Amino acid sequence: MFYAGVDAGSRTIKVVLIHDADRRVVASGLCAQGVRQAVLAEELFQSVLREARLQRNDIARVVATGYGRNALDWADTTVTEITCQAYGVRHQVPHVRMVIDIGGEDSKVIRLDQQGIVHDFAMNDRCAAGTGRFLEIVADRLEMKLQDLGQITRMAEHPAVISSMCVVFAETEIVGLLASEASPANIVAGVQNSIAKRILSMVGGKIEGPVVFAGGVALIPGMSLALEKELKCPVEIARDPQMTAAFGAALIAAGQKSKVNAGLDHCLLGVGK
Amino acid sequence: MACASHGSVVRGDSPAAYFQAQVSNSLDYIKLHKGHGARVVGIMCEYTPRELIMAAGGIPVCLCGGSGEMVEPAERVLPSNLCSLIKSTFGYSLEKSNPFLEMADLIVAETTCDGKKKMYELLGQQYPMHVLELPQKPDDPDAFAHWVRELMKLKIALEKRFSIVITDEKLRNAIRLMNRERKLKRGLAELMKCEVPPLTGRDLLDMKSLVACMPKDQLQYENALKTLPTRVQDTSAGQGVRVLLTGVPLPHGAERVMDIIEGHGGVVVCQENCSGIKPVLEDISEDAPDMIHAIAAKYFHLPCSVMTPNTKRMELLLQLSREYQAQCVIELVWRTCITYDVESACVKRLVEDEMNIPYLRIETDYAPSDSARIALRVQSLFETVSARGSSQESSLKGCCHD
Structure with missing residues (x-):
């Protein structure tokens, strides 16, 4: 299964797709932020999917973050960029x-x-x-x-x-x-x-x-x-420092996979370890 | 304390509904009594002893401004880097748009901060004003003696202005009335100790009174205390991350931060501030031999950040966080409120080192421009509370397996 993190930042939008087996990044992309945030983010998401030769159905869960996170109504849930950034970086540098x-x-x-x-x-x-x-x-x-x-x-x-x-x-x-x-x-x-x-x-x-x-x-x-x-x-x-928050969002999405109506409290542990 | 057991009892309308009309209720009451010769006395701070005013036949009414719209007119006279509460209060006087202020026969103010103190000088040019000098060293016996003398001077000033005599009997009666009001408000605040509180923090905040001891308010408090403990909650109210809110007061109209907290998964179970539980925690002995002394003591014990050192506030916070089972502490500071701002370093240390729960400081003013940024911080705080909760759960599970 694959999971996606979308970071709708103030200047750029970032998308990261990971594979749940090893949390490996399979594709990622970035574009400039604009007025039509939700559309821009979705277009970027689609182009990253194409690059990875995946369909929308292959993505089990999407977590949105960044200041525009609430505009992305096609995401499954939102998590703040503070938590996502911490998770993304912690995966790279565990301590x-x-x-x-x-x-x-x-x-x-x-x-x-x-x-x-x-x-x-x-x-x-x-x-x-x-x-x-x-x-x-x-x-x-x-x-x-x-x-x-x-x-x-x-x-x-x-x-x-x-x-x-x-x-x-x-x-x-x-x-x-x-x-x-x-x-x-x-x-x-x-x-x-x-x-x-x-x-x-x-x-x-x-x-x-x-x-x-x-x-x-x-x-x-x-x-x-x-x-x-x-x-x-x-x-x-950080490795790929512009993408770490989106990466963290994808990790959180993968952590939520097995929970029905997963709240954040069920997913935050064990991610990235 | 009684809490509703799950799924058993009647559902009531929110008792906060009556308080939606708080301003007009208070205005009707004041107009009626002013017509019958009562004096309207504006107050600006919880250090002002309402009992003395009531014993003088006055009706104490809170004049603290909470409207952001009053900030801009105030800035025509006051500096822009002054706290919103002071500017809003003063703005009303320029716009003549606070009916309570316009009806006031006297304003009793106090020296709780330099900004307010100097604003009162300007306000005093338009309205009759009596300023109490509040000493700021709570542990110094000379400071308390000074405060007693200040209240004696207020008593004399009220007697002279209103041509009355404040007798011991009138003082005792006022103490009884205020004790009763404080007891009712304490009772309501304590309902929030429940695992699923029957109110939101916003409901409770709306139930504060503008006019002291209004019989209609007190009746509502009594009814609420009877019906609320058995009220079944809908899931949107009263549930969420338990927040202890501390810092500056939220006057009528300035509830934005409360709404952001409760709109993003929190429930403010305790408000350690002057629009919350702080002023109603201590009563006054109804049979004290020296009533002015007894009144002075109650008010002087208030742990405001203007006091130095303000150790009582730290002790109170620690006690409240346990009683109300707070999962985090959010401190609100109105921008440029220097005393609360500086003291927040002590609160942060207390919360992190002694309560071992997350702490968030929100510094803002009455302008809504930073609402999204505040929401981000609040949400992030709640994510941390959840993460820590799961962390503790899994370490507990780990212990069991061992």
Whole structure:
């Protein structure tokens, strides 16, 4: 049997199909988020099915997650991205104690206990200053591609100080820095440090490792280094970091398989072990 | 305490139905009595002793603002980074849209936070105002003596303003009335200890009173206490993850977070805040030799975050979490409410280390823009409660097999 996880995020939609025997990923896909969320997600789901040469009937259960999860009425159930992210990452790194998830429009710090259950979590509030959207705006300002931002930070000699707690004001600061002829490398490094500092404030007290970095922003080179510097501990990048929440959703779907009207409480244990 | 046994008894209409018309019920009552010479006294905080006001022939009515619509007018005068409760209360005064405030013969306020204190100065330019200075060190004998003197001054001020004499008999009578109201409200709150509570937290919140000791309210409380324990629940009410809600009060109109919690699988079984159980837990001795002293003691024992240190709140939370079998604690903080915000670090530690249950802090204001984000946090919290529940179950099973 096969199971699907759909992560309808703020900037992209992700679909992961797994096989229940070994929780192996059989196919996955990603597309940009848009106005018609439910339709976009279903189209992506169908194309991932085609890629895996599967029919809809082969999928025993679909779990939706992400901020658009409730719009996907064709999913069997919904689970929050916090729980899904924790499950996806825990499957890869069984003893993980902290997940840093920086996505398109929000960032989260999820702490797991020794049993691998979510202990607590923190999220950014009402502003995108610690998120991927911040990097998109910076890339736009500097007339660069998002994926090239990481490379340029290697040339940073004196990272700029970006103090703003708000993306719009931070953009104003960047305009000011450009006017005073700060190099793009120093500006990008400054932005990455500022995101890492925001994460540090969400982490709060003591840090227990392993710390794993997931979400789309983990794909940008230099971000994990900026985090390591602020957190003063090793930060491992999750495998396929943009897909881990969808993967976690698929794992939860597989865990619910044998239960009629499966509630989450019946499925969360044993997944990923 | 009696709980409904499964499937046995009559089904009643929600007693909360009467309270849907709470504002107009209270308004009718006040208009009637003001017409007969009663004085309307607005209060802003649970530290204000209603007994003294009632002994002076006054009707105490709560003026705390819960409407988000009043925030914008308030911001024409007040800074935007002030808590919604203060702004909403003040906004009503600018819009002249709180009939209770407009009818008030006096407002008795107190120094529970700097924002309120300074707002009262502005409010005092439009309405007659008496401000009680609330000392903030609960364990200091000088602080309590000061509080007693503040109440003595209030007594004199009320006597002078209303040209009456507050006798011991009037005070004793007011104490009796308020004790009765507190007992009824305690009884209702305690119904939530049941495994399947007969009410939702929202029902219970709606059953709070705006006007103290309104006979019609008290009759409803009595009826509810008779019928509720035998009421059979439909599955949508009273079931779910048991939440102990703590932090700031939820004035009339500001119930959004409560609704999000109960709309996503929770039931708020206990409300440790000023719109919940906190102010009704302690009574006043009806035969105390010095009644002002006795009244002062009851109110001074309230564990508000303005007190330092506020160890009583931690003790109370621990006790309530056990009595109400809370599965998690959600702390609500109105944005920029500094004292509750800072104290939340102590509450988090208490919940995680001593209660060993999950804790969630929600910081928000009266604007609904973050409802989806709050819902995500609440749902995630409940997923964690479920996961921990299964984890404990399977470890117990493991023990049995061994």
